[in-house]
Amino acid sequence: MMENTVEVADLTKYYGDLMAVDSVSFEVAKGEFFGLLGPNGAGKTTIIRMLTGVIRPDRGAAHIMGYDIRKEPLKAKQRMGILPEMANAYVDLTAWQNLMFLGELYGVAKTLRHERAIMLLKKLEIYERRNQLVKEFSKGMKQRLLICMALLNDPQILFLDEPTSGLDVQSARIIREMLQELNRDGITMFLTTHNMEEAGQLCNRIAIINHGKIAAIDRPEKLKATAGELQSVEIAFDRPVETESLAKLSNVVQAKEMGNKVRLYTKDPSDLIYKVVDYAKANRLTFVTLNVLSPTLEEVFIRLIESKQDL
Amino acid sequence: MTTYNYSRSVALEQLRRTFAICKKDIRIYYLKGPVIVFGILTPLFLFAAFLVGRDLAPDFFTSSLMAMTIFFAATAVVPMIMPWESRAKTLERLVSAPVSISAIMLGDVFASFLFGILSSLVPVIIGLAMGVTIGYPILLVAGILLASFCFSSLAAILSAPPTDVPSNVMMLTTFVKFPLLFISGVFIPIEKMPDWGRLIASASPLTYFTDLARYSIGGANYYPVFFDLIVLAAFALLFLTLAVKLHENSMPKRL
Numbered sequence: 001m002m003e004n005t006v007e008v009a010d011l012t013k014y015y016g017d018l019m020a021v022d023s024v025s026f027e028v029a030k031g032e033f034f035g036l037l038g039p040n041g042a043g044k045t046t047i048i049r050m051l052t053g054v055i056r057p058d059r060g061a062a063h064i065m066g067y068d069i070r071k072e073p074l075k076a077k078q079r080m081g082i083l084p085e086m087a088n089a090y091v092d093l094t095a096w097q098n099l100m101f102l103g104e105l106y107g108v109a110k111t112l113r114h115e116r117a118i119m120l121l122k123k124l125e126i127y128e129r130r131n132q133l134v135k136e137f138s139k140g141m142k143q144r145l146l147i148c149m150a151l152l153n154d155p156q157i158l159f160l161d162e163p164t165s166g167l168d169v170q171s172a173r174i175i176r177e178m179l180q181e182l183n184r185d186g187i188t189m190f191l192t193t194h195n196m197e198e199a200g201q202l203c204n205r206i207a208i209i210n211h212g213k214i215a216a217i218d219r220p221e222k223l224k225a226t227a228g229e230l231q232s233v234e235i236a237f238d239r240p241v242e243t244e245s246l247a248k249l250s251n252v253v254q255a256k257e258m259g260n261k262v263r264l265y266t267k268d269p270s271d272l273i274y275k276v277v278d279y280a281k282a283n284r285l286t287f288v289t290l291n292v293l294s295p296t297l298e299e300v301f302i303r304l305i306e307s308k309q310d311l
Numbered sequence: 312m313t314t315y316n317y318s319r320s321v322a323l324e325q326l327r328r329t330f331a332i333c334k335k336d337i338r339i340y341y342l343k344g345p346v347i348v349f350g351i352l353t354p355l356f357l358f359a360a361f362l363v364g365r366d367l368a369p370d371f372f373t374s375s376l377m378a379m380t381i382f383f384a385a386t387a388v389v390p391m392i393m394p395w396e397s398r399a400k401t402l403e404r405l406v407s408a409p410v411s412i413s414a415i416m417l418g419d420v421f422a423s424f425l426f427g428i429l430s431s432l433v434p435v436i437i438g439l440a441m442g443v444t445i446g447y448p449i450l451l452v453a454g455i456l457l458a459s460f461c462f463s464s465l466a467a468i469l470s471a472p473p474t475d476v477p478s479n480v481m482m483l484t485t486f487v488k489f490p491l492l493f494i495s496g497v498f499i500p501i502e503k504m505p506d507w508g509r510l511i512a513s514a515s516p517l518t519y520f521t522d523l524a525r526y527s528i529g530g531a532n533y534y535p536v537f538f539d540l541i542v543l544a545a546f547a548l549l550f551l552t553l554a555v556k557l558h559e560n561s562m563p564k565r566l
Contacts, residue, residue: 052407055563074321077409084407088400092339104331105408107324149404 003030005157005188006051010060013046013212020046022212023060028157028205033179033189035203037196037301043212044192045085048161051190052082065156078106081155083146085162085192091135095126095145098134099152106153113152120148125174140171147175157188164198176202196298206297208304215304223300230295230303231269235276236261237285249275261289325414332410332418333425340388340395341426349387354379355433361498370529373438375497378521380434381455385427385462386488390470390480392419393558397475397565412562413555419470420463420551427459443528450536451527457543458520464550465516471557473564496521501533516546 006028013021021043028034038044049055051062053073062069067076089098096117103113121127124144134142143163150158160179164172179202183189193199199206200220207217216223224230235246243262247255251272254265266272269292280287340346358376396402405415435445445451469484494508495517501509512518523539526532532539 049566054403054407054566074409074411077407082404082407084403086400086403088404090335090339090401091399093335097338101331101335102404102408104334105328105405105410107327107409 004028004063005030005032005065006034006190007063008047008051008060009062011047011050011057011062012059013043013050013055014058020212021050021057024209024212024214025060026207026214026217028188028190031183031186031188033183033202033204034191035199035206036190036192036209037194037199037206037297038192038209039305040194042209044209045161046212047209048084048159048190048192052080052084052159053077054084078153079156081150081153081158081187083150083158083160083163085165089134089142089145089149092133094131094133095121095137095148096130098145099148102149103152108153116152116154117148120151124148124178138168140167143167143171143175147178151182155187157190158182160189160191162193163191164193164195196296196301200297208301210305220297224295224297226300230265230299231267232263232265232293232295233269233272233276234258234261234263234289234291234293235287236289237280238288239285241283241285246276246279249279251275263293325411326417328408328410329414329418329421332405332415333421336388336392336419336422337425340392341422346388349383354383368529369438369441369443370531371500371525373434373441373443374521374524374528376434376437377431377455377524378458378495378497378517379492381427381431381458381520382462382488382492382517384430385423385459386466386469386484387423388426389419389423389463389466390484391477393470393565394475394477394480397473398477403566406562406566412559416467416551416555416558420460420467420554423463423466424456424459427463428455431455431459438528445528446530447527451524453540454520454523454527454543457540457547458516458523461516461520461543461547461550464547464554467554468550468557471554471561473561475565491515491517494518496533500525500531516543516550519543519546 004027008027009025011021011024012019024047036044036047046055050057051064051069053069053076056070064076065079069076090101093101099117100113103117108116118127121130124147126141126144129137129141134145137145147163163179164175167175176198179189191199191203203220205217205219206223208215216226218226241262243255243257246252246262246264249264249272251266251268252264253267256263264272264276273290273292276290354376358379362372393402396405466484469487470480472480472483474480494511495515496504496512497517501512501518501522504512519534519539519542522532522534523536526536
């Protein structure tokens with residue numbers, strides 16, 4: 001039986017009359033890379049703040065490594081690393097002083113916190129800047145330092161709230177690679193992000209959340225497969241054709257012009273390819289491009305969000 | 312027995328983390344020129360303004376200056392820490408660590424307590440330079456320790472409103488600090504106050520330290536010495552408990 005690192009049941013949070021999180025339940029298995037996707041205001045940060053013991057849920061329960069976050073918050077927090085979205089290092093302290101302070105807060109022995117701080121700072125490529133005040137750091141460097149701080153206590157689960165949001169390409173790449181490596185080493189990851197590509201690239205399983213409710217939860221490829229009508233055949237011919245005539249082919253759900261290409265959405269790409277080949281022969285057209293495309297996670301996400309709004 | 316040992320080890324562990332917070336506060340908030348100047352020079356100037364044109368005995372002058380300095384120093388920074396940390400977004404990082412709110416508050420109070428003690432050296436040195444003799448130094452030290460802790464805990468209460476605007480807390484602090492200063496026998500000895508004045512003075516913790524300081528330096532007092540010590544300790548305990556409870560309630564509104 002698979003061991004769960006996070007178990008959430010009926011988690012609910014109100015802000016005044018607004019239900020920010022509505023009876024959310026899910027589990028995250030040990031060693032899993034779990035992603036929480038959703039538009040702004042969907043409730044992602046509220047969920048992560050409840051799971052990390054920053055705010056108390058109004059109803060429901062959350063267990064981290066078997067500890068109830070409401071009843072045993074100190075034990076649960078001791079085992080987690082946290083990278084909150086709305087958090088900062090102390091800008092009037094150096095990177096090293098910030099790390100030592102965090103180490104003391106987590107009760108990490110002096111020798112061990114020195115060793116881990118050196119290792120993490122080197123890994124995230126900010127070791128040379130360790131004695132510099134954080135106020136002199138760029139956003140990317142601050143975020144790398146916050147990751148070092150989140151990992152100093154050698155956590156069994158890492159909560160990451162939008163870890164690469166607003167970062168430069170190099171910092172985002174270093175952070176993603178580090179997260180993948182940590183996950184390979186056995187650390188369970190709980191990530192919230194707006195970045196579909198990042199979620200698809202990193203996560204074993206994704207929960208899509210909207211208006212405080214989970215709209216779907218599955219592996220990224222399975223989520224894509226559920227959106228069958230979002231499969232498409234993208235074609236370009238040697239000369240322009242009327243999109244309307246292609247839209248009339250059987251099995252085409254929707255046709256879209258994309259520059260000099262046309263994208264035909266279908267539930268049966270294989271059958272549609274034959275139809276398109278027949279169409280090309282009949283009209284003496286030569287193929288420049290013919291690609292079969294799976295739906296992107298972004299398309300699945302938008303479809304799920306829109307379908308829930310339509311209800 | 313096992314439960315007792317476990318609870319004791321948790322309490323010790325939290326105490327270590329309290330000292331870490333205290334050290335962080337000292338580094339970030341106290342070891343700053345303007346803070347030191349505000350904590351020490353403000354009471355000095357205030358008292359100098361009061362002193363001009365009056366013929367005050369050095370004993371009275373020293374004990375009053377000491378009371379004002381400790382009171383101002385111990386209440387100068389603590390009320391600002393929570394709004395500053397809320398605004399700088401460091402509070403969420405602190406709260407998400409395995410540290411209780413009591414440990415966070417105690418860390419803030421300890422830092423202020425040390426600052427209050429160190430600040431008290433200034434009036435002591437001035438008094439000694441003026442030829443004042445401290446008759447009961449151990450009693451004075453005990454009074455300084457209790458008073459600094461008591462005033463720091465009072466200041467922790469003032470930081471409870473869930474705001475990230477330091478000036479809002481500053482207004483509240485001024486509203487509480489200055490009236491206390493005028494009713495506590497700092498400028499007029501308690502024995503010279505009317506009955507209603509003495510009644511009001513008895514509600515202020517500063518009254519008991521002022522009385523204790525007068526006894527330690529000049530041998531004059533209004534309340535029994537041990538009564539001063541017990542009341543200061545009781546105020547300290549009450550203020551600290553109240554501060555923790557208020558912060559437990561207001562913390563979710565800050566985050």
